[in-house]
Amino acid sequence: MRIKKQTSRQICIFLSVLLGAFIFAPMCFAAEFTGLPEIDNIFNQLFSLLFGILRAVGAVLLIYGLVQFAQSFQAHDTTARISGILMIAGGLIVCFLREILAFMGIVV
Template structure:
């Protein structure tokens, strides 16, 4: 009885090994052509780009956008700074410490936003 069980186990193990080998070979037969086709498509679809003599035609709009964004951030920073200074003055007059604390945080944020344009200009951006 033990021999029959061993024989059956060996047959199952060999059948599972054959199934696994078949699965790997079928997957390989599908994956390799797909990867090869993708690589060939990438190689054949390359395009030559003829740029203008200078790069200013490309970078000028980006520079203008950068200048605009920095100017908007600086303007918003000045507005936030002015609002929080007035809020701090009112809180100081009323002796409201929690409002003074939040107003001071707003003042710091406004100074940072207003000064970002000067800092970026100093750094060369």
């Protein structure tokens, strides 16, 4: 039984999101309930570093998506255009992840 490339990519994305949810959720709750300033400071610095790295990765994805979208107009390629739009959307989501989480009520 062979899995299509698009299906395997969707499974990979789903598992990555699921893994991220399991990794980051306990750390958020642990940082909230410590009550010790030394430990809270370490968690805050760790989260600042993590979200800084994610913001940089999101910016790279956003730029790559913009380039791919612009090149699709020159080549008249609709699949590349759709892929570029999805890359731009993913880059924006990753770039503004902290603000999205704050809007949802998850304080990090």
